[in-house]
Amino acid sequence: MEQAAVTDMSGRIRHLLAQGAWQVAEAELSDALAQHPTDPELWPLQADLDLKLGRPDHAILALQQALNLTPQSAVLHSRIGRLLLEQAQPQQALHHFEAARAFAPADPGPTLALIELSLLLGERGQAMLYLREALNLSPDSALAYALLGRALELYGRWPEARDAMRQSLELDPHDESVRSHLIARALMHQDDALALHLSLTEPQQADAPGLYWRGCCHYWQGDLPEAR
Incomplete structure (x- = not known):
């Protein structure tokens, strides 16, 4: 009965958050946590609210409370790790992503996060080890191949x-960040044909980034009229 009440409260609070009713959600969440402080379902909602209100430090604390109640939650470890990374705390984030990987070994998400973090920290050897694991877990992961490209660079x-x-x-094919990065690197390596091909490839060829990179390619090739 008590769990059903918590579920009902959680559903209402989620609805309020989705509607942008921050003050009402905050009041109801405060009451819910006062009544059920050990329910792990409520603390992530507090974190969601804190993030909406621009309080990432409070969100991390709320997620830590939830993690204290469910210490083997890979989802919570990953969320905390991502927030810590956004707060420029990579070493602390590393601990949580490693824990998430340990608790959910079949999920490539934590391993992909560890690759990004390893590259950020300049640990390319460790990144390559994680990359092998990620590609074994998810051989069709576009992100894994993008990160592999960065590591090989x-x-x-x-x-x-x-x-x-x-x-x-x-x-x-819709990942503009990978396309732009690849075109820029191709130009740097004087791989003009590849850069021009990518700038002309659907679906980006008619949009602003596609036109920009096409102009860059023509400029590097010395074709100023086309670059204009």
Whole structure:
């Protein structure tokens, strides 16, 4: 009966958050937590509210409260890790992503986060180890191939990096960040044909980024009329 009441309260609070009724949600959540302080379902909602109100530090504390109640939750570890990373606390984030990976070994998400974090920390060898694991878990992950490309770039292995990023685009042709990065790197490596091909490839060829990169390619090739 008590759990049913908590579920009802949680549902109402989620609805209030979705409607942007922050003050009402905050009041109801405060009452709910006063009545059920050990219910792990409520603390993540407090974190959601804190984030909506621009209080990331409070959100981390709320998620920590939930984690104290369910210490083996990979989802909570991942959420805390992501928030810590956004708050420029990579070492603390590392601990939580490693825990998430340990508690959910079949989920590629924590491993992908560890790859990003390893690259951020300049630990390219560790990133490569995580990449092998991520690609075994999710061989069709566009993000994994994009990260593989970044890691290979750090080793100075441009042809392999290029192929990895192209594979990422084949899996997710709408990822403009990967496309833009690959075009920029292709131009830097004087791989003009690849850069021009990418700038002309659907679905980006007619939008602003596509036109921008197409102009860059023509400029680098010395074709100023086309660049204009």
